[in-house]
Amino acid sequence: MLPKVSLGFWHNFGADGDFEHQRQIAHYAFDHGITHFDLANNYGPPPGSAEETMGRLLADDFKSHRDELFIATKAGYEMWPGPYGNWGSRKSLMSSIDQSLRRMRLDYVDLFYSHRYDPATPLEETLQAMVDIVRSGKALYLGISRWPIEPTRFAIDYLARHDTPVLIYQGRLNRLDQAPVIEGINALCAERGVGFISFSPLAQGLLTDRYLHGIPEGSRMTQGRFLKPEMLRPELLSRLKEWDEEAKSRGLTLAEASLLWILQHRSVTSVLVGASSVAQLADNLAVLRHIEK
Numbered sequence: 233m234l235p236k237v238s239l240g241f242w243h244n245f246g247a248d249g250d251f252e253h254q255r256q257i258a259h260y261a262f263d264h265g266i267t268h269f270d271l272a273n274n275y276g277p278p279p280g281s282a283e284e285t286m287g288r289l290l291a292d293d294f295k296s297h298r299d300e301l302f303i304a305t306k307a308g309y310e311m312w313p314g315p316y317g318n319w320g321s322r323k324s325l326m327s328s329i330d331q332s333l334r335r336m337r338l339d340y341v342d343l344f345y346s347h348r349y350d351p352a353t354p355l356e357e358t359l360q361a362m363v364d365i366v367r368s369g370k371a372l373y374l375g376i377s378r379w380p381i382e383p384t385r386f387a388i389d390y391l392a393r394h395d396t397p398v399l400i401y402q403g404r405l406n407r408l409d410q411a412p413v414i415e416g417i418n419a420l421c422a423e424r425g426v427g428f429i430s431f432s433p434l435a436q437g438l439l440t441d442r443y444l445h446g447i448p449e450g451s452r453m454t455q456g457r458f459l460k461p462e463m464l465r466p467e468l469l470s471r472l473k474e475w476d477e478e479a480k481s482r483g484l485t486l487a488e489a490s491l492l493w494i495l496q497h498r499s500v501t502s503v504l505v506g507a508s509s510v511a512q513l514a515d516n517l518a519v520l521r522h523i524e525k
Contacts, residue, residue: 236519251285307347321353429502
């Protein structure tokens, strides 16, 4: 029941952004069928501030629509100093869900993820903490994000035995990064009835027309945090232009073709798009016209 396109709060919803601009994006998303908002405890910047933005949006705009919204958050990356502000210990997860609920002014989240696999904590400890979070009423469903395949298989079995099955696996899947397919994650999810949601489906803008003619001033690549200018090598640019021409021949934009490529994969439930503007979100939502056909 998740929308085919969901809105991620990884970028553009921190305290460094303009709240009225963020509000416009969230309103446009909801008014056009996006009921799933995806967050994590460390989203910002600074960490925690995207959840605070979500809390303000819920209090000011969406309070009466809470039961229409499906809100997810995660824990597992560094969030506060010391050994318990990171990874997947019981103490870290229990503290994190309480902090997330306070920031978002919620009694519960719809979906709580382990944000990454913790090789130093027994799997049973991480998973039992997640079970107890659901049983305490602080989350309705559980998810796994970016875990390797064997721990994922163990998690699916463990959580099913404890009547809190894995609802969805979140991984990076796009035309430039097909690791979940290559590693067998998608096949495992399909086999076990677990949904799959793709984050970074447009490779942070690489799979759009934004970089086809160089690096625009003010783009994410100029900031150099996740996208770096040296990534746009001649062979990559040639491939992007080839895919763009192929998309145009089908009456699609490169972004639409890239999102469709993911949504046609086995087990994929939704794609998580980010948005720095209403226009950018509208462009991404245009893919839905082609799905309905």
